Amino acid sequence: MARTHPYNKVMLGAILTVCLLTVAFLYVYWVYPLPGDWNDTVLNFSFTFAATIAAWIATLISRYFKQGEPPRRVWMNLALGLWGWALAELIWAILALFQEVPNTSWADIPWLGAYYFFATAFIEQFRLIAHPTPAHEHKWLSIALGVVILGAALVTLVVRAMADTGQTWLDTYVSIFYVFADMTLAMAALKIARTFGNGLLGRAWIGLLIFAISDLIYSALLITGLYAQSAKSNSVLSMFADATYFDAYLITALTLLTNYILYRYGPKPIPASAFGDPSLEPLEPGKVSHTDR
Numbered sequence: 001m002a003r004t005h006p007y008n009k010v011m012l013g014a015i016l017t018v019c020l021l022t023v024a025f026l027y028v029y030w031v032y033p034l035p036g037d038w039n040d041t042v043l044n045f046s047f048t049f050a051a052t053i054a055a056w057i058a059t060l061i062s063r064y065f066k067q068g069e070p071p072r073r074v075w076m077n078l079a080l081g082l083w084g085w086a087l088a089e090l091i092w093a094i095l096a097l098f099q100e101v102p103n104t105s106w107a108d109i110p111w112l113g114a115y116y117f118f119a120t121a122f123i124e125q126f127r128l129i130a131h132p133t134p135a136h137e138h139k140w141l142s143i144a145l146g147v148v149i150l151g152a153a154l155v156t157l158v159v160r161a162m163a164d165t166g167q168t169w170l171d172t173y174v175s176i177f178y179v180f181a182d183m184t185l186a187m188a189a190l191k192i193a194r195t196f197g198n199g200l201l202g203r204a205w206i207g208l209l210i211f212a213i214s215d216l217i218y219s220a221l222l223i224t225g226l227y228a229q230s231a232k233s234n235s236v237l238s239m240f241a242d243a244t245y246f247d248a249y250l251i252t253a254l255t256l257l258t259n260y261i262l263y264r265y266g267p268k269p270i271p272a273s274a275f276g277d278p279s280l281e282p283l284e285p286g287k288v289s290h291t292d293r
Contacts, residue, residue: 054253084110
């Protein structure tokens with residue numbers, strides 16, 4: 001008897017799990033059913049949990065390649081970037097146990113450092129699919145760095161000139177830097193996904209797109225002061241921003257899971273009927289095929 005490919009079953013279970021985790025997150029965020037400060041603690045560490053899942057799956061994928069193989073460098077750097085974010089979430093959650101965490105904290109060190117590994121992963125992937133010359137590679141890398149660093153600085157100056165953000169210059173810059181960095185990753189992800197023809201191998205990069213949207217929402221609310229007001233008044237704005245960020249990790253984990261299943265079990269078999277040959281149609285019980293006559 002042919003073995004059933006587990007893709008549909010595994011993905012259905014994973015999607016249901018993500019939906020349940022999201023509902024649980026929203027329930028705790030809005031209802032506050034736990035005693036004391038446990039609600040905030042559970043919510044804060046939920047980001048660490050979600051980030052760890054994504055990093056763990058990326059690490060599992062990297063193990064399907066031998067040391068020195070180019071794809072291994074891609075997946076290892078992607079995994080290291082996600083582990084950097086998981087560490088940042090852990091540091092932030094621990095700090096939140098003892099104090100109100102400032103907009104810029106020790107957690108920003110691994111958060112910012114993770115972009116080095118993400119950038120390296122993208123560069124390694126582009127080398128595999130586009131084979132750029134060193135000059136072409138340095139050109140686009142310089143453009144990307146310039147857009148992120150200088151673009152964030154320019155927008156910071158404009159924002160602070162137009163309104164009183166209630167933040168230091170560094171706090172405002174870091175918030176805007178994350179938006180620019182994530183948007184750059186998002187554009188690179190779209191390029192890779194298009195190169196792969198939107199197939200399974202491109203979906204892992206698409207999963208990072210949601211972080212650009214999430215950071216844009218959060219930074220806009222933070223800079224305008226709406227996030228703090230929303231959190232104090234139990235408004236849906238802060239809940240929406242935090243839930244989007246939480247789901248960004250889970251969606252990234254889902255897209256990585258599609259790649260893990262591909263490497264673990266191979267591609268899904270194509271039904272013979274898809275080739276348009278009647279002789280290859282699945283047989284009914286007891287029916288004789290054309291080739292057996």
